[in-house]
């Protein structure tokens with residue numbers, strides 16, 4: 573998959589086959605192309621060339637499959653004057669889906685804040701709304717961009733448990749994050765992007781074995797350092 577913005581090449585030949593039932597973390601330095609890659613999978617950005625395949629099937633320009641994806645953006649943007657209740661109702665109205673998974677709405681006690689306006693929410697509460705919306709329609713694929721940034725530790729634990737629960741149901745979950753200790757708790761595989769290309773894509777167990785490190789943060793640092801100790 574290739575993508576340029578004007579003269580800037582953001583993705584250079586990224587090719588991955590994603591399969592269900594896994595939590596895959598996408599890591600890499602700022603500006604490496606992580607968000608762009610997630611947006612290509614989401615269909616929000618069209619790659620200039622290449623294909624995107626999930627479970628062996630091409631999903632490029634297949635709009636129907638987008639209803640199978642839940643997305644939690646790095647920074648959720650909502651109409652400031654709408655109340656939490658109205659945002660959730662509006663999205664349920666648009667999607668018209670019978671089955672909803674409102675577990676996070678309950679666990680985050682969002683109903684108690686339903687009459688607050690989006691523009692008046694704290695950053696963390698807005699993140700809770702974004703998380704609840706991402707999981708709301710029981711999607712088969714979840715793309716979570718820095719999901720715990722801004723969440724308090726208890727709220728972050730709730731989200732991590734939810735991620736593991738959905739993984740067990742066979743879903744595919746992609747997480748972008750810079751917090752290695754957290755990824756270690758939930759992810760199976762690590763895909764590292766550097767300058768728009770895949771530097772490595774391996775299971776956490778393999779990464780640790782290869783680098784002879786017990787912590788993911790150390791293993792990744794060693795890989796980024798060409799295999800040499802820091």
Ligand SMILES: Nc1ncnc2c1ncn2[C@@H]1O[C@H](COP(=O)(O)OP(=O)(O)OP(=O)(O)O)[C@@H](O)[C@H]1O
Nearest residue numbers: 577578580582600601602603604605606607608609
């Ligand atoms: N819409 C756009 N128009 C022009 N350039 C863009 C656009 N979106 C992203 N870029 C550029 O593409 C490059 C990759 O950005 P991207 O957001 O994918 O990085 P990232 O790996 O997610 O970074 P971070 O860790 O900081 O979130 C950056 O140089 C960015 O400035």
